[in-house]
Amino acid sequence: NAGVMQNPRHLVRRRGQEARLRCSPMKGHSHVYWYRQLPEEGLKFMVYLQKENIIDESGMPKERFSAEFPKEGPSILRIQQVVRGDSAAYFCASSPPASGYQETQYFGPGTRLLVL
């Protein structure tokens, strides 16, 4: 059973370009979380999605950031018009359905975004 997969592992963008980060959850998992980690800092929650639904996006910046988890295919975190402050590691985590309060999240290896 493959773990959570993220691609690309490293992404370099120039200011103003778009960044698309992909996350394939573990098989059978229908909950996806995205986190951002700045250098030497902890993980910050961004968004929680289930298939075709955004459940909680309270950690997402109001502008330029969006996330989706379509019925088919990976979850996508999209950053438009990137700025240098977007440089960070972005981690995706997944959990199985109906986990409730005992939910355990399994993390991917992350995508390291560098904005030049």
Added chain:
Amino acid sequence: LAKTTQPISMDSYEGQEVNITCSHNNIATNDYITWYQQFPSQGPRFIIQGYKTKVTNEVASLFIPADRKSSTLSLPRVSLSDTAVYYCLSRSGGYQKVTFGTGTKLQVIP
């Protein structure tokens, strides 16, 4: 929003037992407490999870007092490979929103 607090860093010699405490004053009644380990350039890895009293697995033990306002991760006989950042996780307002603690950077010294 639940707030968790951990020591920023700890040092320990190889072979010693290490205890890392996390406070989570606003933890909700049904929330579980989960600890993760993160090595540089990797995603966090699940270590242990519990609700109350004591939980033990092959990696660590987790102690949770009756009031559940804190938890202590215990790593027996640490080795150099245990050098990592350790996070405690709690939820607030139901299981949709999750919060990581500040993380404790453990340095194991030979």
